[in-house]
Amino acid sequence: MSPSGSGPEERYTAAPFVGGAGLDGLRRAAADCRGCPLHRDATRTVFGAGSADARVMLVGEQPGDQEDREGRPFVGPAGRLLDRAPAEAGLDPADAYVTNAVEHFKFARAEPRKRRIHKAPSRRETTACGPWLAAEPALVQPELIVVLGATAGKALLGSSFRVGEVRGTVLEREIRGRPERLVPTVHPSSVLRARNEDREAAYEGLVADLRIAAHVLG
Numbered sequence: 102m103s104p105s106g107s108g109p110e111e112r113y114t115a116a117p118f119v120g121g122a123g124l125d126g127l128r129r130a131a132a133d134c135r136g137c138p139l140h141r142d143a144t145r146t147v148f149g150a151g152s153a154d155a156r157v158m159l160v161g162e163q164p165g166d167q168e169d170r171e172g173r174p175f176v177g178p179a180g181r182l183l184d185r186a187p188a189e190a191g192l193d194p195a196d197a198y199v200t201n202a203v204e205h206f207k208f209a210r211a212e213p214r215k216r217r218i219h220k221a222p223s224r225r226e227t228t229a230c231g232p233w234l235a236a237e238p239a240l241v242q243p244e245l246i247v248v249l250g251a252t253a254g255k256a257l258l259g260s261s262f263r264v265g266e267v268r269g270t271v272l273e274r275e276i277r278g279r280p281e282r283l284v285p286t287v288h289p290s291s292v293l294r295a296r297n298e299d300r301e302a303a304y305e306g307l308v309a310d311l312r313i314a315a316h317v318l319g
C-alpha cells in the first residue's frame with residue numbers, strides 16, 4: 102500500500118498502481134493494487150469485464166463472495182439478474198462492459214471459518230479506488246454509463262447522489278475531464294433483497310430504467 106502520511110488521516114489511493122498499456126495492461130496493474138487495506142483480506146482484484154469497444158459501461162458497487170473467488174464481476178446472484186434485466190430492456194450484452202466502484206471484496210466474518218458477509222465500502226475506500234474508475238471509461242470510451250446503486254453513484258457523481266431522485270433519467274456530467282452521459286438505477290441486489298411481494302415491481306423498475314439507457318444508445 103502507498104498511503105501518503107500515516108495514522109487515521111492517511112490517504113488511501115490506487116493512483117500509484119494505475120498504469121500499463123490498454124485495458125489488458127490496466128487489468129494486470131490492478132491485480133497488484135495495494136491502494137487501500139481491502140486487498141489484504143480479499144482473494145484478488147476483480148477488474149471490469151467485457152468488450153474494450155463496449156458502448157455501455159455498467160458500474161456496480163464491489164465484488165461479492167463469488168466474484169472474489171472467480172475473479173470476474175457480477176457472476177453471483179446479482180450478476181444473474183444483471184444478465185436478464187439488460188437483455189429484457191434491449192441492451193445487447195455484447196455491447197456492455199461491467200465493472201465496480203471498488204475492486205476488492207469487503208466482508209466481515211461473524212466467526213472464523215464462517216460465511217463471509219458483505220460489508221459496504223467506506224467513502225475512503227471508494228475514493229481510493231477512484232483512479233481505476235477513471236481509467237476504465239477513459240480506455241473503453243463508452244457512450245453511456247449505467248450507474249447501479251448508491252455506491253457507484255456517489256463514486257461517480259459525488260456524495261449528494263441519491264438514486265431515488267435521479268433513477269431512470271439521463272445525466273450529462275463532466276467526470277474527471279471526460280464528458281459522460283449516465284443513467285442511474287438501483288443496484289440489482291436491492292431487487293433481490295426486496296420482499297417477495299415487492300420483488301417483481303422492483304425488477305420491472307430496474308428494467309424500465311435500463312430501457313431508458315437502451316433508448317439513448319438507439
Ligand code: URA
Pocket residue numbers: 161162163164165168173174175176177179180201290
Ligand atoms: N455486486 C456488485 O456490485 N458487483 C459485483 O461484481 C457483484 C455484486
